[in-house]
Amino acid sequence: MTETVFAPATAPGRAAVAVVRMSGPATRAALQALGARLPAPRRAALRTLRAADGALIDKGLVLWLPGPTSYTGEDSAELHLHGGTAVVGALTQALLAAGLRLAEPGEFTRRAFENGKLDLDQAEAVADLVDAETEAQARQALGQLGGALGQRYDRWRAQLIEALAQLEAAVDFPDEEVPADVAARARDPLDRLLAELDEALADEARGRRVREGYRIAIIGAPNAGKSSLFNALLGRDAAIVTPIPGATRDVIEAPLVLAGYKVLLADMAGLREAHDPVEAEGVRRARAWAEDADLRLWLVDASAGDGAWRLAADLFRPGDIALLNKADLPAGADAAAVLSRAPEARRISVTADGVADLTAELSTRVVADLSGTDFPAVTRARHRAHLETAREHLLRARANLEEPELAAEDVRLAARALARVAGRIGAEDVLDLVFASFCIGK
Ligand SMILES: Nc1nc2c(ncn2[C@@H]2O[C@H](COP(=O)(O)OP(=O)(O)O)[C@@H](O)[C@H]2O)c(=O)[nH]1
Ligand SMILES: [Mg+2]
Missing domain, CATH: 1.20.120.430 (tRNA modification GTPase MnmE domain 2)
Structure with missing residues (x-):
């Protein structure tokens, strides 16, 4: 026999209204145990709810949602009560006493499934x-x-x-009697389908990235201004900025919304030969995150001339964005060297001019990469595996x-x-x- 379950559908804590739902064959009996006359199906009705000993729980709206047309497909009900913890607590006690049990996470939807x-x-x-x-x-x-x-x-x-x-x-x-071509007639539909599955798999990142966040990595040598750029894009001081190279060691991720899409922006250790094991691990993690990212912002200190830009150059891919930072300072020899490697690199000064243009460009980019014509076939790893x-x-x-x-x-x-x-x-x-x-x- 299916158990009847209940759970608050609203977040716990002080609120104007708390909604408690129940589902299962004993729902009707539970409403009656609370002293609530059964309302007409799917019509809200004001009812006084009492514990078994007659103590008042609350006066609230009751919805009677008989199966199979309810969300779960079972007999269900919703109680809209005053949102205090005491009211929900008293109702919980009364429903437990009536033989109901608290629902597991997702149990209502699982029953619907x-x-x-x-x-x-x-x-x-x-x-x-x-x-x-x-x-x-x-x-x-x-x-x-x-x-x-x-x-x-x-x-x-x-x-x-x-x-x-x-x-x-x-x-x-x-x-x-096998006509030679019968099996061969399966070839066309199979080919068509394989082409569609290949396309869906190639497009796999789109649906997952909408759900989980589009990943943008800020890469570059130490002191290029990565943490400054990270903070400027987020509009707050999330990472430590310092003239001392090697300050950022962990990958720092922060969520950001661009054009209505969730983006995960990451600041990371400067890519160089590490001086100690902690920094070496930071560099390893930075590289792994950057390789898996959807887009890399490659930041170079254009006032430098020490060739440190080369340390991150191997991560830069076509379609990534190269930025010559510190354009407010006199250009060093590295600027020209980077331009020969990435001619589209453009000058920016994170601390002097800000990042408004870059934010706009990133928004356009995220929209272009994530909005497609077809609905994605994959929004979770589970779909991809099948x-x-x-x-x-x-x-x-x-x-x-x-x-x-x-x-x-x-x-x-x-x-x-x-x-x-x-x-x-x-x-x-x-x-x-x-x-x-x-x-x-x-
Ligand atoms: N003049 C100038 N200095 C900058 C600019 N961007 C960053 N810096 C400075 O460069 C130093 C290193 O910056 P930081 O963001 O910590 O670099 P990171 O090591 O790549 O994270 C700091 O002293 C920043 O103030 C810029 O556009 N112009
Ligand atoms: Mg840093």
């Missing part, structure tokens, strides 16, 4: 929407919740079934078209991998992992 109200990718979108801090994150989560991601997978699965039909026809023919599995099976199927039985099996396995994204074939441990990241009451 198990009752077929949501696919797994949509359940993930619920968590993303609750966590969303920027407009772009919210937009992507809403699209995924609306089924935009799932629709791409459904379309792919339909193409797979087309290919599978060809292969099964070839298997079903008795040996001597896509890759599907792709491997399809490559094998295409190589085995001469043996339609083998090929058909791989096509079936590819379809299963794609179905896992929606959780239509699910392993319990995956579900635990997905729902554990939720907050309680969702």
Whole structure:
């Protein structure tokens, strides 16, 4: 028998209103135990709620949401009470006494998933929407919740079934009658699908970066002005600025919103031959972060002439932004050397003129890199893993078209991998992992 669970849906603490939700077969009985006459379905009604001994808990709005048309698919209710801790505490005691239990994190959404109200990718979108801090994150989560991601997978699965039909026809023919080209007819749909999966995988970073943040690394030699640039872009003193080279040792990450997108900006150790083990580890981490970043800002002290710029040059890639800093000082020999390596490098003075132009350029860049025409097929590592599995099976199927039985099996396995994204074939441990990241009451 399914347990009936409850949880505050609003954050704890002092507030005007607290919402407590419950879900499960005993919901109706629990409302009655609180002394609340059952309101008409999906209509708010004012009710007085009492503990079993008759003590007043609060007077508030009650919503009766009978299954299967509720969020979880089960009989559910919402109580809108005054937001004090004491009120929520008293209600909690009364519901525990009535035999209900506190919900686990994500349990309401998990029940919605198990009752077929949501696919797994949509359940993930619920968590993303609750966590969303920027407009772009919210937009992507809403699209995924609306089924935009799932629709791409459904379309792919339909193409797979087309290919599978060809292969099964070839298997079903008795040996001597196999028309030579039946299996070959699966080649086109498989090729089309492989091309689409490759495209989706190449585009993988987009959806994840919207969700997790677009990563921008500030790289350069010690004393180039990296920490100054970091602080200027953030508009606050987040990192220590000093004329002493080698001051920054850890990677310092800070979130930033540009054009509605979440960005993670990182300041890091200056790239040079380290003088001690702590700095050496800092340099190693800096390099790793920078290589994994979506964009690098390569900062050079243009007033210098010691050739230190070379130490970061190997991390600079086409599309990155090279900046000759300290343009307010007389140029040193390094400026010309860097221009021969990166002719597009431009002069900037972080401390004298500020970074307004650079901020605008970065915003344009983030929008260009993250806004695409299609809804992303990958917003989490989990999606990518299934896509890759599907792709491997399809490559094998295409190589085995001469043996339609083998090929058909791989096509079936590819379809299963794609179905896992929606959780239509699910392993319990995956579900635990997905729902554990939720907050309680969702
Ligand atoms: N004149 C001038 N000095 C700068 C500029 N940007 C940074 N500095 C100075 O260069 C020194 C090193 O800066 P910092 O940001 O700590 O460099 P980091 O080691 O790369 O993080 C500090 O004394 C800064 O004030 C600039 O545009 N012009
Ligand atoms: Mg620094």
